[in-house]
Every structure is written in structure tokens, then in C-alpha cells.
Amino acid sequence: MTKKVVIAGSASLQEKVLYWKKFWENQGYCVTDYPAPINKENFLEEYPKVHTDFFKNITEADILFVMNEDKNGIAGYLGAESFAEMCFGVAQNLIHKKNLEVILLQEPSERVQSYEEIVLWLKLGWIKLHNKNIA
Numbered sequence: 001m002t003k004k005v006v007i008a009g010s011a012s013l014q015e016k017v018l019y020w021k022k023f024w025e026n027q028g029y030c031v032t033d034y035p036a037p038i039n040k041e042n043f044l045e046e047y048p049k050v051h052t053d054f055f056k057n058i059t060e061a062d063i064l065f066v067m068n069e070d071k072n073g074i075a076g077y078l079g080a081e082s083f084a085e086m087c088f089g090v091a092q093n094l095i096h097k098k099n100l101e102v103i104l105l106q107e108p109s110e111r112v113q114s115y116e117e118i119v120l121w122l123k124l125g126w127i128k129l130h131n132k133n134i135a
Helices: 014-026 040-060 080-096 115-124
Strands: 004-009 030-033 063-067 101-104
Touching: 004 014, 004 040, 004 080, 014 030, 014 063, 030 040, 040 080, 063 080, 080 101
Parallel strands: 004 030, 004 063, 063 101
Antiparallel strands: none
């Protein structure tokens, strides 16, 4: 059975999103969701469904890969929405005893708002860092 991966991260980094989508697919995983731009003209109408579907796909995934690429001059940038998605994945494991692997691309800069929680979660083993040689 093919493992399912959901990629979380900034939709504004489409080149990186497509790189990581291909990375996982090349290793035999099925990428079931990833950040995609939402049409600005219909944003308020489309966003609720896109967001709901994204969280639903996280509940059905084997791996949540948090693509915290460098952005806005911040190493390992992680925005509020990606952090919320990561929290949701961690909560699935803690509350529902899921076996979702939550993998963070890289350790974030101390400038990232959620830095201290991420460091704690790494220490607790709730999330892990990506190793490009092992997926």
C-alpha cells in the first residue's frame, strides 16, 4: 500500500512546492495535497473548502511534510497557517493515537514565532527533521 503524504508550507513558493511534490513521488509516495494558490477573485468563496479538504487530507495521510523553506530573509520560515497545520497533525497523534509522521524540512530560525514550541516538540519526538537521504 502506497503511503500518503501531505505537504504543508507557503503557497507563494510554488517552485519549492513542486520540487518537494516530485521528491516524494519519486520515492514512491502518493502526494494527496500540497499548498496551491487560490484565485484572488474568489478567495473568500474558495478558501473554506480548500482549507477543510487540506485538514481532511492530513487526517488520512501517513506523513505530514512541513516545507519550511527560507522566506522573507528568515531561515526555516514557518507561517501561522503552516504551524496550525503542524499542530493539527501533532494533535491527531496525541488525541486520536494516529501514527502520522510529522516531518519538518529544517530547524527554523529563532526569528520564527513558534520557534520554542518547535524545539520542544523535536525534543519530545512529536516531530522530526527531514533527512534528504532518508524519507
